[in-house]
Each structure stands twice: as C-alpha cells, then as structure tokens.
Amino acid sequence: MSAAVAVVPANENVVTRVVKMQAFQILLVLVAIWIVFALLAPAQFANTANMRLIAQNAAILAILGVGMTFVIITSGIDLSIGSVMVFSGVIGAKAMQWQGGDGWSTAAIGIGASILSGLAWGLLNGTLIAKAKIPPLIVTLGSLGMALGFAQIITKGVDIREVPTVMQDEIGYGNVFGQVPVLTVVALVFVVLGAIVLHYTRFGRFTYAIGSNEESARRVGVKVDRHLIKVYALSGLLAGVAGVLSLAQFNTTAIAGQTETNLNVIAAVVIGGTSLFGGIGTIFGTVVGLFIPAVLQNGFVIVGVQPFWQKVAVGAVLIAAVYVDQARRASAARGGRSQFSLLQRWGSSRSANAGQGEEG
Amino acid sequence: MTAILEARGLSRQFGQVKALDGADFDIAAGEVVALIGDNGAGKSTLVKALSGNLAVDSGQILFEGSPVTIETPMQASAMGIETVYQDLALAPHLDPVQNMFLGREVMRPGLLGALGFMDNKSMRGEAQQAFDKLGATVRSLTAPVGAMSGGQRQAIAIARAVHWANKVVFLDEPTAALGVRQTKNVLDTIRRVSEQGVAVVFISHSMPHVMEVSDRVEVLRLGRRVATYRTQDTSMEQLVAAMTGAVGESTPADVAEARAEKEVSA
Ligand SMILES: Nc1ncnc2c1ncn2[C@@H]1O[C@H](COP(=O)(O)OP(=O)(O)OP(=O)(O)O)[C@@H](O)[C@H]1O
Ligand SMILES: [Mg+2]
Numbered sequence: 141m142s143a144a145v146a147v148v149p150a151n152e153n154v155v156t157r158v159v160k161m162q163a164f165q166i167l168l169v170l171v172a173i174w175i176v177f178a179l180l181a182p183a184q185f186a187n188t189a190n191m192r193l194i195a196q197n198a199a200i201l202a203i204l205g206v207g208m209t210f211v212i213i214t215s216g217i218d219l220s221i222g223s224v225m226v227f228s229g230v231i232g233a234k235a236m237q238w239q240g241g242d243g244w245s246t247a248a249i250g251i252g253a254s255i256l257s258g259l260a261w262g263l264l265n266g267t268l269i270a271k272a273k274i275p276p277l278i279v280t281l282g283s284l285g286m287a288l289g290f291a292q293i294i295t296k297g298v299d300i301r302e303v304p305t306v307m308q309d310e311i312g313y314g315n316v317f318g319q320v321p322v323l324t325v326v327a328l329v330f331v332v333l334g335a336i337v338l339h340y341t342r343f344g345r346f347t348y349a350i351g352s353n354e355e356s357a358r359r360v361g362v363k364v365d366r367h368l369i370k371v372y373a374l375s376g377l378l379a380g381v382a383g384v385l386s387l388a389q390f391n392t393t394a395i396a397g398q399t400e401t402n403l404n405v406i407a408a409v410v411i412g413g414t415s416l417f418g419g420i421g422t423i424f425g426t427v428v429g430l431f432i433p434a435v436l437q438n439g440f441v442i443v444g445v446q447p448f449w450q451k452v453a454v455g456a457v458l459i460a461a462v463y464v465d466q467a468r469r470a471s472a473a474r475g476g477r478s479q480f481s482l483l484q485r486w487g488s489s490r491s492a493n494a495g496q497g498e499e500g
Numbered sequence: 501m502t503a504i505l506e507a508r509g510l511s512r513q514f515g516q517v518k519a520l521d522g523a524d525f526d527i528a529a530g531e532v533v534a535l536i537g538d539n540g541a542g543k544s545t546l547v548k549a550l551s552g553n554l555a556v557d558s559g560q561i562l563f564e565g566s567p568v569t570i571e572t573p574m575q576a577s578a579m580g581i582e583t584v585y586q587d588l589a590l591a592p593h594l595d596p597v598q599n600m601f602l603g604r605e606v607m608r609p610g611l612l613g614a615l616g617f618m619d620n621k622s623m624r625g626e627a628q629q630a631f632d633k634l635g636a637t638v639r640s641l642t643a644p645v646g647a648m649s650g651g652q653r654q655a656i657a658i659a660r661a662v663h664w665a666n667k668v669v670f671l672d673e674p675t676a677a678l679g680v681r682q683t684k685n686v687l688d689t690i691r692r693v694s695e696q697g698v699a700v701v702f703i704s705h706s707m708p709h710v711m712e713v714s715d716r717v718e719v720l721r722l723g724r725r726v727a728t729y730r731t732q733d734t735s736m737e738q739l740v741a742a743m744t745g746a747v748g749e750s751t752p753a754d755v756a757e758a759r760a761e762k763e764v765s766a
Contacts, residue, residue, distance in 0.1 A: 341616035342605050345594075349602055352591035352646075359553070359589050360603030361574035419593035 162413030162464065163425030169457070170432050177439035184442045192321060198434045199327035200225075200382045200389070204405045205426040206334035207375030212409050213338075214371055215351040215418025216269065216276040221379045222401030223287035224261040228254040228383030229393045230291045233300040242304045250304070250387070255380040261287055262376015266369030276372075284402070291395055303391045312388035323385055330378065335423035347371060351418025404433065407454060411461045417469070432457060502565060504529045504699050505581070505668050510549055510559035511723075519545040520556065521723035527668065527699045532690055534710040534731070535703045537720035538743055543703050544586055546720065547670045550701075551583040552576035574603075580667030584674055588657040592646025596638050597627040599645055600660045630663040631655075633692075635685045650677035658686060668699045675709055687713045707736040719743055 178186040204221050211218045232254030239246045261283055268279045314322035338344040346367050349357040358364050386394060412429030414421025437450045503526040512520040519542050527533045535543050548554035550561065552570040561568055563579060570576050573583070590599050601623045607613035624641060631638050638656060639648050645656055654677050661669050671690070675683045690713050694700050704710055710717060711731060719727040719742040727742040 337616070340618070342607070342618055343616050345598060345602070345605060345618065348593060349591045349598075352593035353589070356589040356591050357602065359573045359585075361572075361577065362603050419591070 161422070161425070162461070162468075163422050163428055165464075166411055166413060166425065166432070166461065167428045170428055170435065173432065173435055173439070177435070177443065180443045181439075185439060188319070190438065190442075192319065192324075194431070194434050194438050195324045196321040196389075197438075198430050199321070199323040200385050201401070201405055201408065201430050201434075202327040202427055203330045203378050203382050203385070204401065205408055205430055206330055206423060207378035208405045208409045209334070209412075209414055209421050209423055209426045210338065210347055210371045211276075211375050212406070212414050212416060213347050213351045213418060213421040214368060215354075215416070216368070216371070217280060217406065217416075218265065218372065218375045219277065219280040219402045219406075220261060220265060220283040220287055221375060221382075221405060222398035223284045223291070224258050224376055224379040225383040225386060225401065226393065226395050226398050227261065227287040227291040228257040228380040229387045230294050230300065230395070231257040232384055232387060233303065233393050234294065236304055237300065237302055242306060244306050247304045247307045250307070251384050254384045254387070255377060258380020258383060259373055259377040261379070262373040263369065265376060266372030269372060270365035270368040288395075291393070295393065295395060297395070299392045299395055301392045303387050307384075307388040308391055311385065312391070323389060326381075326385065330381070331423060331427055338423055343367075343370070348419055351420075353419075405430075407458045408433065410465075411454075411458055413461070413465070415465055415469075416462070420465075429461075503527060503562070504564055505550065506562040507546070507550060508560045508562070510546065510556045510561070512545060512549060512554065512556045518723050520549065520559075522559070523720065523723055524725045525550070525718060527701060529667070529699050530694050530697045531716065532694045532700045532702060532714045534714035534717045535701055535720060536705070536707075536710060536717060536739060536743055541720040541743070542723040543720055544672055545723075547583065547672055547701065547703065550576075551581055551670055553583070577664065580665055581670070582661035582665035582668075583670040584654075584657045584661045584672060586672040588653055590645050590653055590657055593644050595640075595642050596631070596645055596656045596659075597624050597641050599656060600627045600630065600663060604664070626663075627659075630659045634659045634662065634689050651679055651682050654678060655682060655685070658689065662689060662693050665693075665698055668701065669693060670701045670703075672703045673705070674702070675704060675706065683709070707739055710739070711736060721745060 174186075184190065204225070208218060208221065232250040235253035236246050236250035239249050265276075265279050265283055268274050269276050311322050311326075316322060316325050338347065346357065346362050349362060350364055350367060354364055386398075390397075408429035409421070409426045410416060410429070411432060412422065412425025412427070414425060433450060433454045436453050437447055440447045440450055505525075505527050507523060507525040510520045510523045510525075511518070521542075523542060523546055525535075525546060535546070537543050545554065549556050550570070552573045552575050555571070561570060563570075568579075570579070570581075576583070591602060594602065597620070606619045606623050606626075608617045608619045613619075627641065634655065638652055645653050648656075654674060658671065658674055661671070671686075675686050678686060687709060690700050690702060694715075702710070702714060714731045717727075717729045717731055717734060717739060718725055719729075719739065721743060726745075729738065729742075
C-alpha cells in the first residue's frame with residue numbers, strides 16, 4: 141500500500157486541452173463568419189486593405205480588453221473604462237493645448253498626462269473596491285459617471301479637436317513596414333505583454349487565485365486587497381493608453397463617443413471564454429471575442445446588410461457563450477464532463493476519456 | 501514531554517453561542533492528538549483559534565513554551581503550523597501544483613524571477629514528490645482541482661499542509677470524504693509525519709480511526725475540554741461516553757481530573 145499510485149500521468153495532451161477551450165471554439169466561429177463573408181464578397185471583404193481596416197478598428201478595444209480580462213478573472217467588473225478613456229483623452233488634449241506645438245515633445249506630455257489620468261481613476265476604483273469593500277459594479281458605475289462628468293466640465297461639453305500632427309501622422313495613421321497600422325502594432329504589444337503577465341507570472345497566478353477562491357488566497361498570504369488595487373489600476377492605465385490612441389486616430393476627444401465601449405469590451409471578454417464568476421479566462425480568447433463584432437460589422441456593411449444587425453448577432457453570440465459557460469460549470473459541479481462543449485465529442489474521443497475514467 | 505503548542509482557557513462567543521468556553525489544549529512534538537466531540541462542540545473553532553484564523557475573546561496560547569498571539573494564517577505558516585480546513589480552502593480553478601504553491605511560488609532565478617516569472621517545472625517536480633510520498637491519487641497535475649473528486653481534493657489539501665508544516669499540522673476531518681484505501685493512506689501519512697517530529701492534531705468523528713492513529717485523545721464538549729485519555733488506556737465506549745456527557749463508570753477519575761485542571765487555570 142505504501143507505493144500507491146501517485147499522479148496519473150498528464151492524460152490530456154495539449155491538443156485536447158486547446159480544443160476544449162472556449163476561446164478555441166469561438167475562434168472557429170470567427171473563422172466560419174470570415175469564410176461566409178469571404179464567399180459572399182470575395183473582392184471587397186477578403187483583401188489586405190480590408191483586413192487592415194478591421195485590425196486597426198479593433199486596436200483600441202483590444203487594449204481595453206486586456207485590462208478587462210484581468211478584472212473579470214478576479215470576478216470583478218470595470219464599467220468605467222469608456223469614460224476614463226474620454227477623461228484621459230481630454231486631460232491629454234488639454235495638456236498639449238497648454239504646452240502648444242506640434243512635435244513629439246508636446247505629444248509626449250499629452251501621452252503622459254493621459255496615461256496618468258487613467259491610472260489615477262484605476263487606483264481610485266481599486267481602492268474603493270478592495271479597501272472600502274464597495275461592490276465593483278457600483279464603484280465603477282459611479283466612476284463612469286464621474287469621469288465623464290469631469291470630462292464635460294473641463295471641456296464645457298465641447299470636443300477638443302487640436303491634436304499635434306505627429307500624433308495623427310505617426311500614431312493615428314502611421315504604418316510599420318509600409319502596411320501594418322501603428323495602432324495595431326501598439327495593441328499587439330499590449331496584448332502580448334498582457335498574455336505573458338497573465339499566464340506566466342505570479343501576478344497572473346494571483347489574479348486567477350483571487351477570482352477562483354478569494355478566501356483561500358487570503359489564507360495562504362496573498363495580499364488580496366493590494367492585488368485587486370493593482371488590477372483595477374492596470375485597467376485604468378490601459379484606458380488611459382486607449383484615450384491617447386483614440387485622440388491620435390480620430391483627432392478629437394470624442395466625449396460622446398464611448399458610451400457603449402465598456403459593454404462592447406465586456407461582451408468581447410465574455411465571448412472569449414472569460415467567466416464572469418472569476419477564475420477562468422485568457423487574453424487570446426478576448427482578442428478573438430473582439431474580432432467577432434468587428435468582422436460582423438465590417439462584413440455586414442460590405443455585403444449590404446444593415447449594420448444594425450451586428451448588434452443583434454453579437455448579442456446572440458454573447459448569450460450563447462455565457463450559456464455554454466454556465467452549462468459547463470453546472471456539469472463540472474456534478475462531476476461529469478462537459479455535455480455542452482461544441483466540440484465535446486471530438487475533444488474527448490481520444491485522450492480525455494482515459495482521464496475521465498479515473499474520477500470517482 | 502513539554503507541549504509544542506498549548507492553549508489555556510480559550511473563550512470565543514458568537515452572539516449567544518459560546519463556541520469555546522475556557523477550552524484547554526496541548527500537544528507535544530511528534531505526538532498525534534485526536535480532537536473529538538459532538539457536532540458543534542467547538543473543534544473547528546479551536547483549530548481556527550490555534551491556526552491564526554480566529555481571534556479569541558480571552559485565553560492564552562503558548563508555542564514552544566512562550567506566549568504568542570497568532571493573528572493570521574501566514575503567521576502560523578511562518579511558525580511551521582499548517583491547517584487542512586474542513587472546507588479544504590483550495591482554489592478550484594487552479595491545478596494541484598498551483599494550489600500547493602499558492603502564495604509560495606518558486607520564482608525563476610535572476611532577472612526573470614525579479615520580473616515575476618515562476619519556475620513551474622521545479623514546482624511541479626516538488627509537488628509530484630509530495631504526492632508520491634503521500635501515496636495520493638491525483639488525477640492530473642494540470643487539471644483544475646475543482647474538476648476532481650472530493651477525496652482527491654482532500655488528498656491535495658493534506659499534501660499541501662504536510663509539505664509546508666514542520667511543527668504542527670491540523671487536520672479537520674481529513675478522512676470524511678475518503679474511500680477505504682485513501683483513508684488508510686491518510687492515516688499512514690499522519691504516522692509518518694509525526695515520526696518526523698511534527699505534531700499532528702486530528703479531528704474525526706470516526707472512533708476506529710481515532711483509536712488507530714492517535715497517541716492521545718482530547719474530548720471537547722460545549723466548548724471545553726472535558727477529558728483527555730492516552731489512546732492505549734481507553735476504549736471507544738469510554739470516548740463516546742465522554743463526548744455525549746453520559747460519563748461511563750470507568751472514567752470518573754479522568755473527567756474529574758480534567759475538570760479540576762480547568763478550575764485551577766480559570
Ligand atoms: N462564524 C461563526 N458564527 C457563528 N457561530 C459560529 C461560527 N463558527 C462556529 N459557530 C458556532 O460555534 C459552535 C462550535 O462550532 P464548531 O464549528 O467549532 O463545531 P465542531 O466541533 O467543529 O462541529 P462539527 O463536528 O460539526 O464540525 C457551533 O454552535 C457553531 O454554530
Ligand atoms: Mg468542525
């Protein structure tokens with residue numbers, strides 16, 4: 141008996157695990173949507189210029205999505221990102237107006253001011269959530285209103301449209317390697333960094349642990365409050381970055397333009413397989429979740445369907461994604477295997493069965 | 501033998517309920533003490549008080565002979581005291597290795613470590629060894645523990661506590677969800693751990709397990725210690741009688757002694 145079987149060797153190979161990920165299943169949905177549009181409008185849809193456009197339009201949301209993924213994995217929510225982004229843009233624009241000039245030194249001041257403003261809102265959110273124990277929904281709903289209100293007070297409700305030309309030319313409309321938009325490259329950098337931090341560092345590990353079981357994280361000495369503050373600060377900081385990019389792309393503070401940003405980002409994160417209950421999620425899934433609305437919007441316009449259908453379709457995908465997540469949880473709680481996975485048969489046919497048999 | 505951990509007159513009230521009412525407790529290094537008592541007797545509360553999870557209203561805790569206050573589980577950990585909670589306290593979405601090392605991650609050497617990168621490989625190796633030593637059946641080191649059976653989760657929680665404790669381990673009903681074979685593994689583990697000089701506090705409602713593994717039995721009733729027996733000198737009937745308050749004829753001396761001790765220290 142002393143030599144009882146210890147660890148059953150890793151019985152789920154990488155392929156199986158990837159296939160069972162919601163992010164992967166949603167990627168297949170994205171590919172399917174892409175193929176449909178490519179067949180319907182091969183010339184206009186499936187070309188580099190159009191793909192480039194989609195990637196450029198998704199850039200800002202992707203940066204917000206990175207922060208939101210961290211927040212939702214802790215089982216929190218950040219409704220304030222759109223407003224914080226506007227506020228940061230306004231502060232950045234004001235700072236650049238005050239400095240004057242069209243060069244990089246002016247732009248640098250604006251960029252710094254925007255990012256710091258975003259960070260400040262994030263720290264405020266995090267502190268109220270972690271220390272004052274106010275639910276994240278309420279805190280960020282409050283800061284949503286406050287950040288937007290301050291942005292309107294500062295500008296008296298009139299958008300600032302003076303943005304240094306370097307920002308417009310080099311960031312908003314700049315390209316790397318002649319073809320790739322700078323906005324997309326910046327977003328990619330944040331996405332890759334975010335994924336590395338989430339999946340390979342202790343910061344990421346704590347993020348999952350807190351969302352999974354806050355009490356158990358506390359008991360082993362994880363500084364839960366401090367970590368939550370950092371996570372919301374990250375989300376705010378990234379909203380600040382998004383504010384800069386938005387200024388560069390649209391050459392205006394677009395005060396009224398971000399009212400649905402928070403919900404769009406949350407939808408993308410959730411579609412990508414991050415659980416609103418915390419403990420589960422990937423940056424990769426979020427990116428895929430962002431491209432579904434982006435591709436739908438773009439494709440509907442091209443094939444001549446009213447683009448409003450995009451909202452209907454995204455809403456349906458969102459509900460379906462959460463249904464799959466819930467059903468999977470319920471079945472996991474019963475100890476069974478997922479009955480609802482889109483690819484369940486395929487995914488479990490080879491190696492997973494061996495593992496499932498061990499349960500008891 | 502001097503006690504490595506001792507409690508004197510611990511009291512803790514929840515509203516009208518006196519969960520602990522002047523409870524005493526002691527355990528020596530390398531000793532296995534079974535803590536028994538009816539549901540609601542205060543066993544879990546006592547363990548929480550001794551492991552930094554609960555503040556007491558009054559009473560004293562001595563560790564290695566000197567008075568201490570244990571305010572957080574981390575402080576207990578730093579003293580070499582680990583606990584397997586009745587609710588296990590695992591993070592269901594993390595895998596067994598991540599759970600075992602949560603809060604004590606092994607970092608990569610050098611710059612990468614300073615940047616927060618973890619050494620997953622060495623953590624996995626160390627965890628594998630810990631599970632092997634315990635003879636625990638863990639389905640997979642890379643699957644989330646929430647997807648595992650109750651017994652497997654319990655084995656993981658025990659392996660984690662035993663791995664980090666070098667002075668005292670509290671096991672709050674560690675065999676409640678286990679099958680025959682896994683139970684035997686846990687009981688074997690308790691013996692093995694105590695042979696290394698670690699004190700093991702074992703809470704259980706199973707008298708056969710208590711008789712099999714413990715050196716001494718402490719009986720808790722209504723928040724206080726009503727009896728303590730050397731396991732080899734007692735019987736299941738006697739233990740049950742002490743727990744329920746229907747004191748058996750063979751034991752008045754023991755109980756009276758325990759009560760008298762209580763009065764003196766109060
Ligand atoms: N946090 C709490 N709030 C209120 N009452 C509590 C709390 N914790 C424990 N109690 C009460 O204190 C008493 C002792 O509880 P405790 O959990 O220590 O019992 P136990 O001996 O571990 O029982 P069991 O064998 O059922 O695990 C019970 O009456 C319980 O209801
Ligand atoms: Mg209990």
